[in-house]
Amino acid sequence: MLQAILVSLWAFWIGSSLTLNTRFFAFMRPLVSGFVVGLILGDPVKGTIIGATINAVYIGYMSVGGSAPADILIAGVLGPAMGILADMTPEMALAFAVPVAMVGNSINVLKMSLFSFFAHWADRYAEEGNMRGIVWLNIIPGTLFALVYPGLVTFLAVQYGAGPIQSLLSLLPAPVISGITVAGKLLPAVGYALLLRYMTTDLVVLPAFFVGFVLAAYLKLDIMAVVILGVCFVMLTQKQVAGKEAS
Amino acid sequence: MAAGEKKLTKLDLIKVWAIWTGFLHGLYNYERMQGVGFAHAMIPVIKRLYHTKEEISAALKRHLVFFNTNTTTGTIAAGIVAAMEEQRANGADLSDEMINSVKTSLMGPLAGIGDSVFQGMIFPILLAVGISLGLQGSVLGPILYTVLVLGISYPLHYWWFMAAYQQGGPLIERLTESGLLKQATKAANLVGLMAAGALTARYVNFKIIGKVSISGLPPIDIQTEVLDKILPNLLPLGLVLGIWALLRRGVRVNRIIGLVFLVGFILGYLKLLG
Known part of the structure; x- marks a missing residue:
């Protein structure tokens, strides 16, 4: 019970504006949220692994002009929480989190529609010169909404959902489990392909993708090593170009 | 002032x-x-x-x-x-x-x-x-x-x-x-692309299960004896490039996620991939 309350408090906090937007940069990312949820549930390592697995799919996640493809916040809370409590593999937790993120996204669409209505109250406050009214309007509805979603929803899912999900999982026949597992293994490819898509508006740069691939596939380098190599490589070549222009 | x-x-x-x-x-x-x-x-x-x-x-x-x-x-x-x-x-x-x-x-x-x-x-x-x-x-x-x-x-x-x-x-x-x-x-673009390439190689892990047997010869493991010899992580690379091609053609992300899920599920169910 205490754990469910703590996880839902975390979900509420990152669902509200009370994070000074650190949520957008860090805390609502499944990688980070998975770690925190894992910490609450007593298994930070598993939480991190599941969070990282989920985040891989959404590594190219972009929220542009108010429309996002998925609610990564709820995926990053419920995926790791259910994964730990119902004893799922990371792939199964991912397969659970992906549809949850899609449903969550439609709740966010609903929220933004509902809040259009509140925006008119702001006009009335402006007419009265009521600054405090505008401040409260910008804080209260969003905070109350976050108490319900993702807050309350998370509480209900963690408190009452984990048991049934676990018994459901134990009923699944082996081929279904291996189907879900393989689906979970393929899904991160979507995230990396999205990244590739954003970064190749100019196809000239595409070889850099294969350089990274070869460094990791043949030389077995870690991502950190590839990033450091990449930064060095870019600095060298750009220095050279600048040097040539100067001479 | x-x-x-x-x-x-x-x-x-x-x-x-x-x-x-x-x-x-x-x-x-x-x-x-x-x-x-x-x-x-x-x-x-x-x-x-x-x-x-x-x-x-x-x-x-x-x-x-x-x-x-x-x-x-x-x-x-x-x-x-x-x-x-x-x-x-x-x-x-x-x-x-x-x-x-x-x-x-x-x-x-x-x-x-x-x-x-x-x-x-x-x-x-x-x-x-x-x-x-x-x-x-x-x-x-x-x-x-x-x-x-x-x-x-x-x-x-x-x-x-x-x-x-x-x-x-x-x-x-x-x-x-x-x-x-x-x-x-x-x-940043170049570094990001290299990271995406490395992620593809390291963290998309699936392989073909199964062996092909030609009469008279010992059965051949398709993954380790054929694909890995051509290029390690060939399948993940192909999958990422395939999805990339779909994205370039304007197919919606959520549709692709659904498609990948379905294909993965079926191939896993049939024990073709693991």
């Missing part, structure tokens, strides 16, 4: 930046987007500069209109508008329309720069490092990511905000025309 000139204090400006950062999306909605958040962020400015009910009401209305930009680079718009309000309160001839047109003309380019630099470059590169550590079970992954992403973003947009307040429009010209931004974007 003339006596009685109205001046925003440093604390006022810090408040604007903090409200902007924290509450820009407080009442994010389809009709005005960040409009209410923008007005909220301007309240320390309004409090300092305007005192009659008419002035306050006009200023609030001015900033409640539709506004939408990137949170991070958008601080530049907040800084410029704060400076404009200050000039206006001191008698400069700045109409509502002029302030509004500055806001409207800024939000597009600032969103473009901010979305591509932060969401398109900085986040994915840092996430790539964090995720790869996380997948190996290291809690350093999320911690390192959090420290780096906050440590880079917050000082940067605080500095942008203050510089925009002091220098106004020329700051944006300096940013875009110095070539620095262009160069940095290009560099």
Whole structure:
């Protein structure tokens, strides 16, 4: 019970504006949220692994002009929480989190529609010169909404959902489990392909993708090593170009 | 400085930046987007500069209109508008329309720069490092990511905000025309692509199960004896490139996720992949 309350408090906090937007940069990312949820549930390592697995799919996640493809916040809370409590593999937790993120996204669409209505109250406050009214309007509805979603929803899912999900999982026949597992293994490819898509508006740069691939596939380098190599490589070549222009 | 000139204090400006950062999306909605958040962020400015009910009401209305930009680079718009309000309160001839047109003309380019630099470059590169550590079970992954992403973003947009307040429009010209931004974007682009390639090789793990037997010969394991000999991680590479091709043709992401899920499920169910 205490754990469910703590996880839902975390979900509420990152669902509200009370994070000074650190949520957008860090805390609502499944990688980070998975770690925190894992910490609450007593298994930070598993939480991190599941969070990282989920985040891989959404590594190219972009929220542009108010429309996002998925609610990564709820995926990053419920995926790791259910994964730990119902004893799922990371792939199964991912397969659970992906549809949850899609449903969550439609709740966010609903929220933004509902809040259009509140925006008119702001006009009335402006007419009265009521600054405090505008401040409260910008804080209260969003905070109350976050108490319900993702807050309350998370509480209900963690408190009452984990048991049934676990018994459901134990009923699944082996081929279904291996189907879900393989689906979970393929899904991160979507995230990396999205990244590739954003970064190749100019196809000239595409070889850099294969350089990274070869460094990791043949030389077995870690991502950190590839990033450091990449930064060095870019600095060298750009220095050279600048040097040539100067001479 | 003339006596009685109205001046925003440093604390006022810090408040604007903090409200902007924290509450820009407080009442994010389809009709005005960040409009209410923008007005909220301007309240320390309004409090300092305007005192009659008419002035306050006009200023609030001015900033409640539709506004939408990137949170991070958008601080530049907040800084410029704060400076404009200050000039206006001191008698400069700045109409509502002029302030509004500055806001409207800024939000597009600032969103473009901010979305591509932060969401398109900085986040994915840092996430790539964090995720790869996380997948190996290291809690350093999320911690390192959090420290780096906050440590880079917050000082940067605080500095942008203050510089925009002091220098106004020329700051944006300096940013875009110095070539620095262009160069940095290009560099980040290359590093990001290399990271994406490495992630594909390391962290998309599936293989073909099963052996082909030709009469008279020992059965051949397709994965280890054929595919791995051609190119390690050939299948993950093919999958990522295939999805990339679909994305380039404009297929929606959620549809692709559904498709990949389904194909993966069927192939796993039939024990062809594992």
